[in-house]
Structure formats: C-alpha cells, structure tokens
Amino acid sequence: MKKYILKQLFQIVPVLFIITFIVFCLVYVAGDPVSMMLPLDAPPEQIASLRAKLGLDQPLMVQYFTYMGNLLQGDFGNSFRYSQPALEIVLERVPATLELAFSSMLVATVLAVPLGIWSATSRNSALDLLITGGSVLGKAMPNFWLGIMLILLLAVTFRVFPVSGRGGWQHLVLPSITMGTAIAAEMTRLIRSSMLEILEQDYVKTARSKGISSFLVVYKHAFRNALIPVITIMALQTSHLVGGALITESVFAWPGLGQLIVQAVNGRDMAILQAAIIITAFMVIAINMMADLLYRVVDPRIQ
Incomplete structure (x- = not known):
C-alpha cells in the first residue's frame, strides 16, 4: 500500500x-x-x-x-481587486465549495443507490420504467433552470428554505438538490446496469439456490461487487462538483470557488483566477487518489 x-x-x-x-x-x-x-x-x-x-x-x-x-x-501574487494575497482569498472560499460538493454528492448517493437497486431487481416492471424515465429527465434538466424553479417554489412561494447565501443547513438544501439531481440520475443508471450484470453471475445464482434471503444476496453479495464503477463515477462527479459549480453557486449566491472564479473573470483578476484553478486542480487530484485507494478497500484483489 x-x-x-x-x-x-x-x-x-x-x-x-x-x-x-x-x-x-x-x-x-x-x-x-x-x-x-x-x-x-x-x-x-x-x-x-x-x-x-x-x-x-x-x-x-x-x-x-x-x-x-x-x-x-506559496506566493500566488496579489489580487488587484481586493489588494490581498490571492491564495488567502481562494482558501477562504474552499470550505464553502467542499461543503456544497460533498452535500450534493450525499444527496445523489441517497437517491441513486436505492433507486438503482430497485430498478435492477424489478427489471422491465412499471417501477423500473418509472425510475429509468425519471433518471433521464433528471439528467436532461439544466442546473440553472432547476435551481430557479426550486427557489420560486420552496423559497419564494412556500418560504421553507432561504433564497441564497451560506449559513445553516437550510442554506445547503436547495443548491445541494440542484447539483445532486443530475448526478443521482447518472448514478442510478450506472448502478442499475452494474447490478443487472452482477445478478446474472453464477455465484449470485448459487447463493439464491442455497436459500439465502434476497436482501442479503442483493445488498451483501451483488451490490458490493457492483461498487467499482459506482466509485469511479462518484469520484469523477465529485471532481466536477468541486471544479464546475459555477452556475449553481451563481444562482444561489453561494460564496464558493465557482462564484469567485466568475467574479475574477468578469473583473479580469488573473491572480485570483490562477490561484483558484491550481487549488481546484489539486483538490480534484486528491479526490481521484482517494477513489483509487477506495478501490483496494472494496476489492482487495485490485493491485
């Protein structure tokens, strides 16, 4: 190791x-x-x-x-807009971006794992068609449109959640759902296809023939072996969340790296832009390394 x-x-x-x-x-x-x-x-x-x-x-x-x-x-230059070291300004925004990225991935995982398994175990049923159709719709919806609709419905009309900004957990709900929906849609389809392949394997049929409950067969034997492609897509999507949350952070005025990059581009603040890109790249590399290590934890046969 x-x-x-x-x-x-x-x-x-x-x-x-x-x-x-x-x-x-x-x-x-x-x-x-x-x-x-x-x-x-x-x-x-x-x-x-x-x-x-x-x-x-x-x-x-x-x-x-x-x-x-x-x-x-550690000198990334000074921001001529803020008259401060660029690295300090970027690092101040990193926690907000990571908070939004991982909460969005949590939303996506909570939605995708059960839906993908239910879709695979109910192949060609009405539930399977409903979940598959919903995943296609979730993938097709633009982030900015979904974010605006959530604001109009849950923040303006019913006033359940705040419109924008960063504060308590309530501020995380709408942007996390906005970013997590498209990821959940893609993960659901991937989990379904992986599970369908695993459920046809001989060892799964043998486990069922021995009288092992369907719950243990699906969640203990099949799902664990279907995790490798799921971990891959989670790492790729988390990297996308860290580096590509420009639209969502702008819609919800979330004070993260995405909003900072947009402001730096508009203000032509190259020191901020350079520092933000390098820090984002470093975080993406770190997330991919964690995914590689997680492969070996899930399946020790991987060398």
Whole structure:
C-alpha cells in the first residue's frame, strides 16, 4: 500500500507542472495583464512602470521560472481587486465549495443507490420504467433552470428554505438538490446496469439456490461487487462538483470557488483566477487518489 501511495504521489508532480504551465499561459491568452489592471486612459509611463514592477518586461521563460519559484513559496501574487494575497482569498472560499460538493454528492448517493437497486431487481416492471424515465429527465434538466424553479417554489412561494447565501443547513438544501439531481440520475443508471450484470453471475445464482434471503444476496453479495464503477463515477462527479459549480453557486449566491472564479473573470483578476484553478486542480487530484485507494478497500484483489 505504501509503494502504491508513493507511486501516486510521484505521478502528481508532472500533472501539476503541466497545469501550472497552462495557468501561466492564461495570462497572455487573456490579453495584456497590465492593461487590465490600469484604466484605459493610463499614461504610457504608468503602464511601463507597472510592467517593470510585475516583472512582465522580462523574457517569457524568465517570467515562468520566477512564477514557479513564487508558487513553491506559496506566493500566488496579489489580487488587484481586493489588494490581498490571492491564495488567502481562494482558501477562504474552499470550505464553502467542499461543503456544497460533498452535500450534493450525499444527496445523489441517497437517491441513486436505492433507486438503482430497485430498478435492477424489478427489471422491465412499471417501477423500473418509472425510475429509468425519471433518471433521464433528471439528467436532461439544466442546473440553472432547476435551481430557479426550486427557489420560486420552496423559497419564494412556500418560504421553507432561504433564497441564497451560506449559513445553516437550510442554506445547503436547495443548491445541494440542484447539483445532486443530475448526478443521482447518472448514478442510478450506472448502478442499475452494474447490478443487472452482477445478478446474472453464477455465484449470485448459487447463493439464491442455497436459500439465502434476497436482501442479503442483493445488498451483501451483488451490490458490493457492483461498487467499482459506482466509485469511479462518484469520484469523477465529485471532481466536477468541486471544479464546475459555477452556475449553481451563481444562482444561489453561494460564496464558493465557482462564484469567485466568475467574479475574477468578469473583473479580469488573473491572480485570483490562477490561484483558484491550481487549488481546484489539486483538490480534484486528491479526490481521484482517494477513489483509487477506495478501490483496494472494496476489492482487495485490485493491485
């Protein structure tokens, strides 16, 4: 296990190196960073002074190695909008994003696991058709539309939950349902297909022929062996939640990384954008590593 973990950690290094290079290039793809920081009528002397202060008058590779040296020291630059270190601002938003991501995954898991199993064990029945149709509908609904409908129904009309913001558990309900619905729909279909394949295996038929209860056969023998693809999709979807919650966080004014990235793009705050992308990439890599380790826990045969 230790060798496996060390191997995974070594693989992270080139991935992060490539990501940092791409993020560094974003500054030049977006345009001249100095012109973004200064007013349109700024005099040439002020532009040249700021460019020299930021080291942007140096050759490109010199700038890159300087940038990497600063990153290794935890210096992601300063936000010209907030006049604070970019890393501090990004790290302040990380807990909110993780809270929303994992609560959404919890909603998706609570919905998808029983629905997927019921659909598989009731193959071609009315319940199976209902669950399958519901999963297709859940996958097809856009996040922004579902979020707005939930706000109108449960926050404005019935006033059960708050409209927006972050506070108690009540603030988590609507955005978690919004983000978790599409994931639950995809997970339900995957669990159904995995369970259908496992239920046709000989060892499941043997267990049933021995008189073992259907509950134990389905939940102890079949479901555990169907977990590998489910863990994969959960890791991929959690990564998507961490890095791609832009729309949902904007709809519910959730103070996470998604909303911060949108504000940074609109304000052309490249230091914030770079720091947010790198931190998000690191979290996605960490989640995928946890999924790889969980494979070995679920099925010790995996090496």
